[in-house]
Structures are given as C-alpha cells and as structure tokens.
C-alpha cells in the first residue's frame with residue numbers, strides 16, 4: 001500500500017532482552033531473583049546481566065558465538081538467559097544429568113567458546129575437557145559458578161578457572177547488543193535424547209519473544225507473579241518462562257534441588273503463585289507424605305508438560321488445591337506449543353471427567369499459528385473423530401530455525417511445509433488434539449495399534465501403582481504384546497496377574513499388558529521415561545506365544 005515505510009520508528013526486532021530492560025525500569029526495586037537468603041531487584045539483575053554481557057565481550061565473545069552453561073536452577077543460570085544474548089551470543093544450556101562423554105560431544109558439536117559450570121558439576125566438565133583434549137577440538141574457556149552468596153570455596157579457587165563474580169566485576173555498564181535481525185539465534189537447545197541422540201535446535205529471538213508472551217498468557221500470569229523454579233532452566237529455557245517471568249516483573253524463586261519438601265517449603269515461604277513441572281514432579285508432590293505437605297498460601301497455578309500427564313495425577317494435584325494447566329510441545333517449538341484451554345462449561349463435570357479432558361494436549365497457544373493431525377504419507381488432515389490416528393504437525397512463528405549442522409534432519413522435519421513432530425495423536429470433535437503415542441513407542445499387536453499412553457493411564461488408576469510405562473514385547477504370533485513396567489507405592493503389594501486382570505476389566509483385551517515387571521523406571525532429567533531402555537529389557541524376555549498358538 002502506498003505510503004508505508006519500515007524504519008526504526010515502527011520496526012524493532014523482537015527480542016526477550018526488551019523484557020529485562022523494561023522490568024529494570026518498571027519493577028526496579030521489586031525482587032527479581034531469590035535464592036536462599038540471596039535476593040536481587042530487577043534493577044540489580046539488569047545491571048548484572050549488562051556486566052555479564054560486557055565481561056563476555058571482554059573475553060572475546062562475538063555475535064553468533066555459542067556460550068554453554070552446565071548448571072542447576074541457580075541465579076547465575078537465570079542471568080545467563082539475558083547476559084549471553086545481550087553480548088549477541090547464543091546460549092546453549094546443557095542437561096545437568098549428562099555425563100562427561102555426552103558433554104564433550106555437545107561441546108564439540110556446538111563449538112561453544114565458553115562454558116559456565118556450576119561448582120558441583122565441575123568434575124563432569126573436567127571429564128569432558130579431558131576427552132576433548134585428546135581430539136583436535138578447541139577447548140572452551142571454563143567459567144566457574146560457585147555457590148551463590150557464599151565465598152569462593154578452596155576447591156573452586158584452586159581449580160584455576162575464572163570465576164563468575166570476577167567476570168561480572170570486569171564487566172562495564174555499557175550499551176548492550178540487540179539482534180540486528182529478530183530471526184538471529186538466541187539459544188541452541190539440545191533435545192532430551194529420549195528416542196535418539198540429542199539434536200541441536202536453533203531458536204531465534206523472535207520465536208523466544210513470542211513463545212514467552214504466549215506462555216505468560218496461557219499460564220494466566222498477571223503482573224508480578226512469584227514463580228518457583230522446578231522446571232530445569234536447561235530444558236527449553238525453562239519452557240520459555242525464564243524470559244516470561246521477566247516480562248511480567250515477577251520474582252524467580254530459584255532452587256538447586258527439586259523435591260516435595262523443598263517445593264512445599266518454598267511455596268509457603270515465598271507465597272509462590274506459579275510453578276511448572278513434568279508429570280513425574282507432580283506425581284512426587286501428589287504422593288508426598290503428610291509430614292511434608294503444607295497448606296497453600298493462595299492460588300498456585302501449575303503448568304505441566306514434557307510427557308503425557310496421567311489424568312489421575314492431574315486429579316490428585318487439583319484435590320490438593322493446585323490449579324493445573326496442561327501444555328504440550330517439543331524443544332523444536334521452544335517448549336510449549338499447545339495448551340488445553342479450559343472452558344467454564346467443564347467445571348460442572350465430575351472431577352475424574354475433568355482430569356481426562358485436561359489430559360488432552362489441546363489447541364495451539366496464541367504464539368503458534370496452526371497445529372494439525374495429518375496422515376504422514378498423504379498429508380491430509382485426519383477427521384475430527386477422536387479415533388483416527390495421524391502425526392501431530394506444527395506451523396508458525398514459534399517453530400525452530402533448524403537443527404545445527406544437520407540440514408538433512410531439518411529438511412526432513414519441515415517436509416511438506418509443516419514441522420513433523422514424530423508424535424501420534426487424534427483430533428476430537430471440539431478441535432482439541434490428544435496424543436496417543438510417539439511414533440517410536442506405539443505398539444502394533446496383531447495389526448492393531450495400541451496407544452501406550454492409554455494403557456498407562458489405566459495402570460495409573462490402580463490404587464497401588466505409583467508409576468507405569470508400557471512398551472512392546474516381541475511376540476512370534478502377535479508381532480508385539482504390551483509389557484508393563486510398574487513401580488508400586490511404598491508399602492503396597494500387587495502381583496502381575498492382579499494388574500493384568502485390572503487392565504483387562506477396563507480395556508479391550510488386546511490392549512491389556514501380557515507381562516508385568518515390577519521395578520523403578522529409568523527417567524531422563526526432563527521427566528520422560530526412557531522407553532528404549534525398557535524396550536531392550538522386553539526384547540531380552542523373548543516371545544510369550546509360539547507361532548499360531550496364542551489367543552487373547
């Protein structure tokens with residue numbers, strides 16, 4: 001249209017850096033970050049992040065360089081989410097449960113120039129450096145992060161590494177770098193490695209900005225929330241809430257470890273209004289002993305995601321007084337991409353029914369454009385009949401830029417103009433989607449698809465079951481049969497036959513487990529069950545039936 005121009009007056013590249021700059025003015029004296037007895041205001045957090053950015057520049061970091069971090073949810077980890085982008089660099093947060101070998105692989109792949117390492121994780125980083133030093137890879141510079149608020153320990157000072165506060169001391173309060181293009185990378189996030197080796201997902205300032213605002217909105221985060229950090233900040237930048245909390249001038253309550261006692265104590269002490277956690281964290285809270293539980297100080301909104309939440313876990317959390325929001329997404333969608341938007345009409349339904357509705361993955365959030373369930377071959381949308389299974393596909397401004405150094409994987413993921421998630425689901429008549437499985441996890445038994453999520457949901461409803469995961473056990477007759485791995489609640493007893501009969505009473509017989517194994521479930525640190533480990537165990541058991549002889 002004639003008369004339009006684009007200039008800095010009407011176009012500024014979107015970046016979450018602007019959230020911090022605004023909060024430093026609007027909420028300047030309000031608490032930004034709290035950790036034990038340490039507390040900063042938004043003005044202080046802003047100044048510390050500016051100094052961090054300047055310190056990084058002093059160390060030779062240029063725009064586009066990767067800066068890694070290996071740390072739990074401590075204040076430095078929060079500051080890195082702003083300080084690194086403010087230096088024009090790309091933040092690469094590493095999973096704190098990785099071993100030295102994996103850290104060395106990711107450091108080499110990302111070509112990180114600097115790595116910030118929490119003092120407790122120093123041996124892991126040192127092990128990674130040892131491995132790297134035997135290769136041609138250039139070693140990154142290690143910046144040690146000592147315990148916040150405590151003097152540098154002798155171990156830390158004798159390690160000979162530059163230390164976090166000293167780096168800030170070098171930094172100057174000067175103008176920060178904003179991205180030239182809003183599509184410039186802000187973060188390099190490796191996937192959880194649940195199904196294969198972690199992939200390096202490139203996230204942009206623009207995507208991070210939009211996803212953070214969407215996350216604040218669907219979490220019903222009003223102004224100045226108090227957010228308790230249970231979601232690891234290394235996982236999709238804490239599902240984008242690192243930036244979202246700054247947008248709303250909230251208080252970040254950091255905690256090094258996540259357990260039910262610490263969560264209840266912090267909720268009461270700081271009057272927490274919001275937190276998030278994978279279903280396994282909610283399960284831990286829901287099953288916490290009465291000695292640990294405390295009455296909630298007010299409304300506490302909880303966002304869950306990262307793995308399918310069993311309706312029973314949602315139900316139990318709401319019985320305890322928490323208000324749950326269920327979101328779903330991938331590292332490739334900056335964490336949350338959909339949300340099960342709650343409708344007031346559902347409030348009159350029985351609680352169990354409400355939990356089943358909430359366990360659905362829902363609809364795209366405001367920052368994403370579209371989500372569809374398609375036949376992966378024809379790319380036609382499946383009917384909204386809650387039955388026909390297809391692949392979940394995303395399209396919009398909160399989908400990654402691509403996988404680092406893996407054009408083939410990026411092209412495969414974007415084939416057909418959609419991002420293919422590898423998740424299988426159905427669409428309900430009301431438009432809400434529901435996940436049935438990951439394509440790698442679904443069981444095919446006698447030609448029938450079995451959703452392991454559906455079987456697990458029945459197992460979770462058994463009064464003695466604490467956790468459950470179902471995988472396919474190879475079978476000479478059926479191809480595969482469901483094999484359940486079950487962890488019982490403390491003090492509960494149940495045998496395999498009882499569990500199988502319980503499932504057969506509630507599911508078509510072909511879906512009920514044929515095998516039950518009682519043991520602890522292997523988990524990733526992002527709260528997902530490592531089904532490939534269980535699949536290997538089921539495979540080693542061999543077939544139950546002999547060819548052509550089995551009946552259901």
Ligand SMILES: Nc1ncnc2c1ncn2[C@@H]1O[C@H](COP(=O)(O)OP(=O)(O)OP(=O)(O)O)[C@@H](O)[C@H]1O
Nearest residue numbers: 191192193194195196306307308327328329330331
């Ligand atoms: N609310 C949810 N309900 C069901 N599954 C979920 C939910 N949120 C996330 N997921 C699962 O988590 C996956 C995304 O996980 P993430 O990006 O952390 O890495 P990953 O896919 O586990 O790792 P990798 O791709 O390396 O195997 C989704 O594809 C989906 O299978």
